[in-house]
Amino acid sequence: MASSVAQTRTAASTAAVLPVLLSISLIHMMNDSMQAVIPAMYPILEKTLDLSYAQVGWIGFMLNMTSSVMQPAVGAYSDKRSRSNLLPIAMSLSLLGMVGIAFAPSFWYVLFAVMFIGFGSAIFHPEGSRVVYFAAGSKRGFAQSVFQVGGNAGSSLAPLMTVFIFVPLGQSGAIWGTLLAAFAIAVSFGLLPWYKSKLAEWELKRSDAASPDGSTVFTVANHPRVKFAMGVLVFLVFARSWYHSGISSYYQFFLQEHYGLTVQQAQIPVFLFLAAGVLGTYFGGVLADRFGLRNMIVFSISGAAPFSLILPHLPLFWVYPLITVLGFVVLSGFSVAVVYAQFLMPAKVGMASGLTTGLAFGMGAIGAVVLGKAADVFGLQPVMWFCSVLPLCGLFAMLLPSDRPKI
Template sequence: MSGAVQARSVQSQARTVLPVLFAISLVHMLNDSMQAVVPALYPILEQSLNLSFVQVGWIGFMLNMTSSVMQPVVGAVSDRKSMANVLPLGMALSLIGMVGIAFAPQFWWLLLAVVFIGLGSAIFHPEGSRVVYFAAGGRRGFAQSVYQVGGNAGSSLAPLMTVFIFVPLGQFGAIWGVLFAGLAIAILYGILPWYKKKLVEWDAERELRIAAKAGSMADNQENHPRMKFALGLLIFLVFARSWYHSGISSYYQFFLVEDYGLTVKEAQIPVFLFLGAGVLGTYFGGVLADRFGMKYMIVFSIAGGSPLALFLPHLPLFWTYPVIALLGFVILSGFSVTVVYAQYLMPTKVGMASGLTTGLAFGMGAIGAVALGKAADVFGLAPVMMFCSFLPLVGLCALLLPSDRKRT
């Protein structure tokens, strides 16, 4: 048996380390809560700093593009050289960014602050996914879903932070993020000894993989044209989902204010329902993927939300609430599954696989935020929401992905 296949076999037989899994999920929640501060502040910053929609888009672009560009780089480097100590370093950068947002006097200082948060997130996500990989044992879908539930739970806090922190406190309310960063750093230092031990074992297995690389089954499978096509298609699907997610999380609140006449506080409720239901969808999506297969969950999550997405901009206000909650559950049920599927396609490059899927998701969300913001300034919010409603239809392309149930 080759080194890579043996490593995966040993990994599948190991038990799930729940304390570490829950700890890194909590850190993921704290990390993404800090990122959520930025979109949560959009309505406040639009008024206090006199921002246009395209400037709001540029804030999201700088935050997400910074993390997306760096995540695959960090993942590729950490696949070759263990970097456990960068986990608390990434959180320290996010802490600096939170202080910067709280005190930023103008647009350009704000952009600099979100760059620090983006860099911190870029460092955390690939290494965090590796921690999950080690702690998963044979329950890969479950473990990744628990991890992503933490992140999506943190993101879903954005509307609540707007209502309870930023409306009464304004921009200075971002200083609360310092507490999130401090707690995350403390938790990371707690799991570092376990993680470093696992990395030593991983490095030993990596030597076996390098020695057996010529003729390795995993290596041949990774370089097979069909697997490369599948990875490219998976990234394309991540693009479509990220653009739609960016449209809902960044601009739907403005659409509700403009077209439905809601206040800023009232407009947070549907967005919170979308993100909050997405937390449940993320968990159940990973659990169901372990049972029914990753490909089918990806198809269901992206394409299955298409009818709901198409109806959403045309619904009366009463029906908006249940429909957007169900839409969030379905769309985000495949969020963790795409990461695990990418690791299935690249079993010897766990960090790179995680960086490509989660990192590029942030990056495409960043580009989408700018493009949709510019379109909203030019054409209005209603046409932008109509355009976004068609994006989940791209998920039908997931039917072309190879089944993950064929390889045993």
Template sequence: MASIASPQRASNPGTKTVMPVLFAISLVHMLNDSMQAVVPALYAILEESLNLSMVQVGLIGFMLNMTSSVMQPVVGAYSDKRTLPNMLPMGMGLSLIGMVGLAFAPHFWVLLVAVVFIGLGSAIFHPEGSRVVYFAAGERRGFAQSVYQVGGNAGSTLGPLMTALVFVHLGQIGAIWGTLFAGLAIAVLFGLLPWYKRKLAEWEAERSRTASSRAGAAFVEKASHPRVKFAMGMLVFLVFARSWYHSGIGSFYQFYLKYDYGLTTQQAQIPVFVFLAAGVLGTFFGGVLADRFGLKNMIVFSIAGAAPLALILPHLSLFWAYPVIALLGFVILSGFSVTVVYAQFLMPSNVGMASGLTTGLAFGMGAIGGVALGQAIDMFGISNVMFVISFFPLVGLLAILLPSDRPLRLSRY
């Protein structure tokens, strides 16, 4: 790992962080993930209005995550070879269509089609959005990725609030408000396109010079080293395990609170909101701390460090559940943006694919967990499933096997 070339020199000649671009793409990330958050926010409403089973609820989440996640590395790999900046507003257009379909879907299968459109729009946005961040970051990679991911996590956090404030009162038709998110995102992206096209042209020119030099040839050979492949495989597996647990809390913990604690639908949104809101803070501070203490250290801390909190959560009284789930959200999501930066260090000439693998494919694999958990809840009950998934973060202990990123970080200086 110590011999891998610096991604800063290889792919991104700029060293200054472009804050206006960073904040703009973070805003779009928030709007995109807000649209995705509408889907799980409607779970409790749709369960009653369409008489859905837990398996069907899991299938909705599965379709959303599979389309939005599995397609990400495909889009990323394609855009690594052929730059298509106009894909950004086009993807948001698909999400807009999906929001309209979600608001007016009369039954389960139409609902799934609308969810696919929302997922595809997100799949197109994320790899290209990560590339925008890569160009705007300069040398502050952890900080930049955190700002970007905070936008996305903030959007996801809006889900429980939309349920409590909008969907409980308006029902499914309230999803039409999501079209405003899509419209604003499209407008911001059109404003970013001139800068993004210019940076893509510079990046392509730099990559061509690197590939034609002896140093560039050595770089490609080292980036395909078996240790790099092992590290990427391990990283995807860890994100997979984390996303299974996150899916359990984000999608089904509200039902656990309703059936085991006797909370109403509105009351059950509050702990879930606390979990997601704390995760926003964890995402930001995790990236900032990773710039100081190392990427691997933050990945180990974020996943394995959440294990004790996850283990005790199902056994707490309602009073203690609030602070513990807040701390759990902060810790487990403190490594969210860090995994993307770590992957980009490993694959600096394939930024889109690296981002797609860590925020896309791994989450698509985790979406399978949503279906499995829904089936398990129908068979064994919500209490038993919540107890079992509390052990999932223990998988994070495997993060100690990841190669150290310190040589990578020091190679920039």
């Protein structure tokens, strides 16, 4: 009887807390939807406030600097002084930003409002990843994938918001974004009691020498092997982000130039790449729980290399199926990289998440600028050839320490 009770408790402790995962994924969708408002409103703001293209670029730069590049710093701070109410605080900052954009009379007011949305996102992502870490049980890959799919779904709403809200209503239509923020605040308040109790437990266990699933980890962030592994992981995340930016931003122009497609026709392969990436993000986490985090990272990046290398040289007919497979494979390691960083740094979950998500998005945005400048100077074809070799960097994943328990 005692053994049966112990087994039941062990199973309960390793089971994922699905209601919490769905709730934090829903908040993630609201958060990334508010971020998607900014690029969706570019054409509206450009006309309403008579902005130059350079000013539009500065708006995007400010959003990326505050929401993405600052995440590691915010994560490091929250690791030391984590507070359960950071989730509603983050969404409240985004709410203020949405109000500011709706009524901004000039460029500088828009820039200030965008900072609030960026700071809200920079606070949310490390804290949201910490909630996922607590709720995952032994299904860390699955849990992070559920969380990330919510964000991907929110980002994909930008074109729909432009068509159905911002074009008919103009700049003031941004006020509808406050409904997203209010809903996210309400859901985050519902999570507070559970999250507060988990934070208290975590503070007692964070100095333990093993992760909750019993696998061997290095709990000291400045351990030489941790530093090396995190360096390799961040490099791999950068390479993937640059490749993703190259395909999502410039492959459509390559299709027009190389195959003679119209603007509308060129959107189809890019859409297939992004849509398959959403599925890859989810299934990659599920497969990582079975086959290992490092193994999935190796597969997701280096496994995409054969497809990426031949993509610029294919007949148009073969572009559609191959780019679909490519999107699935290359994004299958997206959420896995976050979980692996948390495996390396279990006492610094916020910083680990910030390095692999926030900083990666920021570097992806910088990569898009660099690749665009290179396309202006050298042409699109050399840039596509350069992008096609980036997944070969995934071979460096073989240098990462194994995350599987030693038997």
